[in-house]
Amino acid sequence: MQVKLIDHTQNPEKVVAAAARLCYSPLGAMEIMDNFVPEQVENFLAKLTELGHDSPLEHASFTFAVEGISRACSHQLVRHRIGVSFSQKSQRYVKEKQFEYVVPKSIQKKDQAKLFDKVMADLQKQYEILLVAGVPAEDARYVLPNACVTNIVITMNARSLHHFFRLRCCERAQWEIRELANLMLAEVQQVAPTLFAKAGASCETEGVCYEGKMSCGKAPTIAELQK
Amino acid sequence: MQVKLIDHTQNPEKVVAAAARLCYSPLGAMEIMDNFVPEQVENFLAKLTELGHDSPLEHASFTFAVEGISRACSHQLVRHRIGVSFSQKSQRYVKEKQFEYVVPKSIQKKDQAKLFDKVMADLQKQYEILLVAGVPAEDARYVLPNACVTNIVITMNARSLHHFFRLRCCERAQWEIRELANLMLAEVQQVAPTLFAKAGASCETEGVCYEGKMSCGKAPTIAELQK
Amino acid sequence: MQVKLIDHTQNPEKVVAAAARLCYSPLGAMEIMDNFVPEQVENFLAKLTELGHDSPLEHASFTFAVEGISRACSHQLVRHRIGVSFSQKSQRYVKEKQFEYVVPKSIQKKDQAKLFDKVMADLQKQYEILLVAGVPAEDARYVLPNACVTNIVITMNARSLHHFFRLRCCERAQWEIRELANLMLAEVQQVAPTLFAKAGASCETEGVCYEGKMSCGKAPTIAELQK
Amino acid sequence: MQVKLIDHTQNPEKVVAAAARLCYSPLGAMEIMDNFVPEQVENFLAKLTELGHDSPLEHASFTFAVEGISRACSHQLVRHRIGVSFSQKSQRYVKEKQFEYVVPKSIQKKDQAKLFDKVMADLQKQYEILLVAGVPAEDARYVLPNACVTNIVITMNARSLHHFFRLRCCERAQWEIRELANLMLAEVQQVAPTLFAKAGASCETEGVCYEGKMSCGKAPTIAELQK
Known part of the structure; x- marks a missing residue:
């Protein structure tokens, strides 16, 4: 499996921070963008995460080239619908000479x-x-079998990515899509480290498990915390 | 392949007509609902289609049980994202004893x-x-192969269904999903005949083809009409 | 403000339970629907909530007529995008003779x-x-002022409704949309009591607050539980 | 009204072309990206438009700062739900000292x-x-009146933008949102001229009107073409 971030919003962290700040400011986004200093961006992003104010994350978009995942994995992947776009190699139009698996x-x-x-x-x-x-x-x-590999281009915004990482970096996710999620996370952390500082399964990021009775035990569930 | 409409908004045509009328009326939807007579509903729905005022169609929802389609077909099906919901038999959790294909x-x-x-x-x-x-x-x-069958529950609103029928009842669609679309169309026409009177490929419903250079020739493309 | 449920999926609880069961069953949805007894439906829905398996909730759809909310409230309302549909009285086309507020x-x-x-x-x-x-x-x-009332038809599926109730029944929500959310919740609890037994702000339904630093204090936040 | 493109996918045209090509190619997107020459990108984008193969357009994302539109306009704007994100100045939290209108x-x-x-x-x-x-x-x-201005950050992908321009650059759209759409179109044409070469109302881009009976007469409707 190969995963590469091939494009993204140029200043993802600044744009998210500016959009967030706009909501609570008399200033417009142009003036906010012009006067933002890097530390402010970091402070603002940290606050957003704390407050659960997720919608400004949608302004940052990330595009990945993914090669060598199975059709079993891609079938699961394309079930994600919100804030995600896919372009996938067609088995109708492209003949599978010596398919990989x-x-x-x-x-x-x-x-x-x-x-x-x-x-x-x-x-x-x-x-x-x-x-x-x-x-x-x-x-x-x-x-052709589920094992047959496919190529796919994926675009997700930062909010969808956080949701995706929370579900798919979890131990309970199927191993292939978990591997994919972890590689995608490593990619976006290169270009937007603050935006994705706290991304992944909730046991890692929040110290709590939302899988309820299906928890793997790495972190307590809310019911366990409440006891 | 078996397709059965298992549930739907109780009065899909009346609700769509009332929502549409609300936009242009000083009255609220309760009063409109109380005073609608069947012919008015039909007239209103016909007008909507004429004017391309599609959004009120979203208020009517239809749920189908589908059995015996291939995983090749379901992979294509779940690419639809807007106004659609799927619950599909899991190959992770359910063992395939004597799988059908x-x-x-x-x-x-x-x-x-x-x-x-x-x-x-x-x-x-x-x-x-x-x-x-x-x-x-x-x-x-x-x-396991693409041919392996799966079971799925599909919910779509009437607007998404119109879009789905336009794409998937077309001769250029893959044969299995076209068969599925045609069976779904037959089901909804039973309970909402006016709402789906003009549904299907655009060659049938509008006498024009939007597939551009890939037209099958059943109806002229816009470029051909313009000549 | 007047809120009335004007239509919905006919058997919302049965359809959701059948769709959920399908995922883990060798049977198709038709057979599952035929053989479900009411207590099984309740057991299944309770389990779904426990496991956080939310997607089958999308198969149940609910349509409301809402009258007498302000345009301030409707502007906030229509920001919801996922699994929701709106038809609203047009101020472009309908003259406001003696507008209410x-x-x-x-x-x-x-x-x-x-x-x-x-x-x-x-x-x-x-x-x-x-x-x-x-x-x-x-x-x-x-x-015309923000106070001016508007009429609107809202359709949401049960999953979107749960999300809406969680955000908008919360003490921190603006009072008018909170009033709307509470009235909508009362309506759906009439026709789908099990489906909405645990719906509303998370302080009420789970005994925990997700508003982080903005908590009103009714229930502990996760950070507080972890101490 | 001021509209400024403040960020976007870095190579929007190349990424869209690569994603489109991937669907019909045995190669993965990384290799396709590496070997694309500019003319190929243009040829590919032109073909996409011809064939109505719209989904690859979703991989390019554009973010705008908009200042000085009315709340009447923003209420209409935020009705767009698909492939769009908004962050708007809050009238709950920000006091309107000397509001503009x-x-x-x-x-x-x-x-x-x-x-x-x-x-x-x-x-x-x-x-x-x-x-x-x-x-x-x-x-x-x-x-406060509908005339009161607001600030907003808008992100749309290229497919949503095309849809937005088709609806909102049309003579039948309300004048303020039409002005907004035209300014947004001018902005994106600067950075992605090929991608938006054919964008706007369909009378301009295709020489045909889809408004049916509500046509302003600039171009024939399909019904008129068929006569």
Whole structure:
């Protein structure tokens, strides 16, 4: 799996801070932008997080190129709907010559990697037999497995990213999307360290677990705190 | 594939008409609702369609149970994000004992149905070998094919449905999602015939094609009309 | 202010429970719907709330007629974007003959009600002078006050409603939208008591406050619980 | 009214073109980005517009500072919900000392500007009387008029912008939001000329009117073209 931040709002932290400040100021955003000094930006962002004033985070947008995730993972990924955009390689239009695939670690652990490789190689053959027989690519792909990799471009704003990291960096998330989320988080922390200083599963960022009865135990749930 | 409308706003046409009328009336919606006679509802809905005043359509909501579509189809389906909600059978949590699958017609036509059945039976076997070896279901599913069927509950409001039908009843849509769209359209036309009198691909409803250079030729594109 | 639930998904609780169950079941939604007994529905809904599995709530939709809220309130209201739809009386197209208005209680308390009534009566006059002079209604309305009432139809799904109640039933919300939220909550609790048994500000429903430093003190914040 | 583009995706055209190309390519987005030459970007964007393949436009995001629009205009503006984010000056928290206001041109034309100014000055006085009497700002604002100006930060992606321009650059849009839309369009055309080469009302961009019976006559409607 490869994840790269390929573009973003140029000054994500300054723009978020200016938008937040605008709400409580008689000044317009142009004047606020002109007079912001870096420390003020940091102070303002820290306050936002404290107060749970999330909406200004939407003004910062981040675009990622993602390669080598499975279609199992992408199916789960595209269920996110708010403040997110996807462009994905089409299996209808692009033929899968020598498709790559993701091998889950549990399969390696259980010594099933060879079997798995064989299944994949066999599916590649069957796919090609169908193409040669005249079946269109959009139908031949019905034999392709969930493991088959896909490429995708993802854009999310900072508010959606925080939500995504909270859900998907959690131990209870499926391992492949958790790996993706962690790589995306590492990328945005490079360009917006303050904005994402407190991002990730809530056990890490707030010391509390919102998964209720499904908690993994890393941090107490609210019910446990209340006892 | 089975599609059934399992619930909906009780008086979808009346509620849409009342909401639309409210925008241009000194009266409130309660009084409007009390005094609407059926013909007025029809007249109002016809006018809305004519004027392209779409937002009141959002007040009517429709919920479908869908069974027996492929995961290839559901992956495409869940790309719709606006005014739509999905609950889908989880391949992480539910084991696929004797999974069912969708066979594309082109595969039958090209005499590849037997091959296809054999591939599916083989994948069922490999999936079970992995489970028996101790691989968790969420990882064993990586061998399962796009053809594997899924169950899903879909809720869309009438505006999203119109958009969905326009895109997905079109000849250029992939055949499985087109079949789904046509069955959903038939369902809603039973309970809201006026609201969906003009729903479907634009060649049918407006006599014009918006697919530009990719038109199938059933109706002229705007560029062709302008010549 | 008058709030009336004018339509909704017919069996909101059953549909939500069936959609939730589908995710973890080999059965399709049709079979699940057919075999659900009322107690199972209640058990399932209680579990959903416990686990924070919110997405199935989106399948239940509720439509309200609201009359007599101020334009100050409606401006705030329409900032909600997700899973909500609005149709509002247009001040561009509908002339405000004898407009009604909302008088904040603080104005009555401070003995300013007479002044306020006079301002409103005066604005009505100025508005009419402009109309008589030939100014179109869409421009004459620029003199109309925030207090001027409006009529609106609101549709929200149960998930959006829960989010709305959590934010807007809170003591820190502005009083007019809080009043609106409380009336809407009372309406939906009539038709879906289990679905909305735990709805409202988090101090009431969870015994914890998420407003951070802005807490009113009714319940401890997470930081306070952690001490 | 002042409108300034204060931030945006750094290479909006390249990122949109790369995301679009990804859908139809065996290559990943990183390689596509590395090898794109400027003319290819232009060709690709032109094709997208032709084919109506709009979703890749969502990867480019634009943020505007807007000052001096009326609350009448902002109320209409914030009705846009999809792919848009707003941060607006709060009348609850910020006191309106010497509020500025928008004077519609029709009021000047009809020689009512003096009357209008007097109404505004009077409202400023009444507002201050309420504040002095101890009425909180969030309630005193109920006397403030629709004309009162507000400051707002707007973020929209390129797809939402195209939709916004199509609706709001149209002659039938209200004049103040049309002015806003035209200024926003001028701003984005500076930094992404190809992406917004064909943006605005459909009479200008496509030579056809979608307003149906409400057409202003600048371009034929589809019904007229079909005759």
